Amino acid sequence: MSIPLSLIDFATIFEGERPGDSFKRSVKTAQKAEELGFKRIWYAEHHNMEHISSAAPAVLISHIGAYTNTIRLGAGGVMLPNHSPYVIAEQFGTLAELYPDRIDLGLGRAPGTDMNTLRALRRDPQAAETFPQDVVELHSYLAGRSRLPGVNAIPGKGTNVPLYILGSSLFGAQLAAQLGLPYSFASHFAPMHLEHAVETYRKTYQPSEAHPEPYVIAAVNVTAADSRELAEEHFAKVARKRVRSMAARGRRVTEEQLDALMESPAGRQIVDMLRYTAIGTGAEVKEYLEGFTKTAQADELMISLQSPDTEATSRNMEILAEAWIS
Numbered sequence: 052m053s054i055p056l057s058l059i060d061f062a063t064i065f066e067g068e069r070p071g072d073s074f075k076r077s078v079k080t081a082q083k084a085e086e087l088g089f090k091r092i093w094y095a096e097h098h099n100m101e102h103i104s105s106a107a108p109a110v111l112i113s114h115i116g117a118y119t120n121t122i123r124l125g126a127g128g129v130m131l132p133n134h135s136p137y138v139i140a141e142q143f144g145t146l147a148e149l150y151p152d153r154i155d156l157g158l159g160r161a162p163g164t165d166m167n168t169l170r171a172l173r174r175d176p177q178a179a180e181t182f183p184q185d186v187v188e189l190h191s192y193l194a195g196r197s198r199l200p201g202v203n204a205i206p207g208k209g210t211n212v213p214l215y216i217l218g219s220s221l222f223g224a225q226l227a228a229q230l231g232l233p234y235s236f237a238s239h240f241a242p243m244h245l246e247h248a249v250e251t252y253r254k255t256y257q258p259s260e261a262h263p264e265p266y267v268i269a270a271v272n273v274t275a276a277d278s279r280e281l282a283e284e285h286f287a288k289v290a291r292k293r294v295r296s297m298a299a300r301g302r303r304v305t306e307e308q309l310d311a312l313m314e315s316p317a318g319r320q321i322v323d324m325l326r327y328t329a330i331g332t333g334a335e336v337k338e339y340l341e342g343f344t345k346t347a348q349a350d351e352l353m354i355s356l357q358s359p360d361t362e363a364t365s366r367n368m369e370i371l372a373e374a375w376i377s
Contacts, residue, residue, distance in 0.1 A: 093126060
């Protein structure tokens with residue numbers, strides 16, 4: 052039996068679009084994912100990113116929840132050092148009351164942005180140092196066991212919104228194991244430490260009442276199309292857009308200059324961030340994901356659909372679901 056598939060949606064802004072266009076597509080994506088049998092969709096907190104509009108996951112989740120019925124929705128994740136744990140407990144407590152038994156809360160330690168934008172968020176760059184304590188504090192609010200006398204998260208108290216620790220290094224793996232929480236590894240863009248981190252998490256896991264067994268969600272990219280050639284063409288476009296965005300740093304570059312960037316050490320390093328990517332037809336993608344599941348010792352796969360436009364993304368999801376879920 053295949054393990055569950057879920058999606059991470061960055062609310063991507065394609066060329067010529069506004070963020071509102073990406074939100075409309077995110078609603079349609081969630082509705083289609085629900086129909087096709089995906090388990091959950093997560094939205095990642097990013098700031099000051101030209102092509103990503105999921106800066107406020109709680110707001111986006113609330114909007115999409117109103118247009119769906121059963122699929123789980125969550126943050127993948129909230130970058131907790133950017134926020135007060137109390138405020139996040141209120142936000143996700145509100146979501147849990149609006150959409151009972153459908154809300155997840157993945158928590159990350161990175162800022163999800165650059166240092167200048169971090170200052171604009173008015174957060175102390177050292178806030179990441181208290182991430183473990185902040186996770187415990189947040190959990191206490193959601194469980195109705197506030198550590199501050201007379202201070203409760205309303206909404207939030209007693210909702211027990213499921214928490215997941217996100218990470219791309221040993222730190223998150225060790226913390227998730229220590230707290231007895233599920234662990235989600237960001238191998239869709241940070242492949243280097245996947246196997247070591249998951250192995251560490253499983254070996255050092257300390258069972259909790261809510262989670263007696265370890266649970267691993269591994270993220271992986273998928274570019275599925277009706278032919279291998281078309282899938283490779285789509286992935287090439289995705290890779291070029293990624294290098295243009297990250298290596299050019301907002302500068303206008305010609306196609307010839309982009310070709311040179313693609314072949315540069317920096318360009319190759321950026322493309323290698325997508326090392327774990329299934330490319331091809333449904334059968335080829337399924338075969339790749341079966342191997343990746345074993346590599347990652349995964350209990351669930353979190354899919355990042357890598358396609359160059361709306362139509363290709365929709366077809367990508369259909370082919371994936373036909374190959375894996377049907």
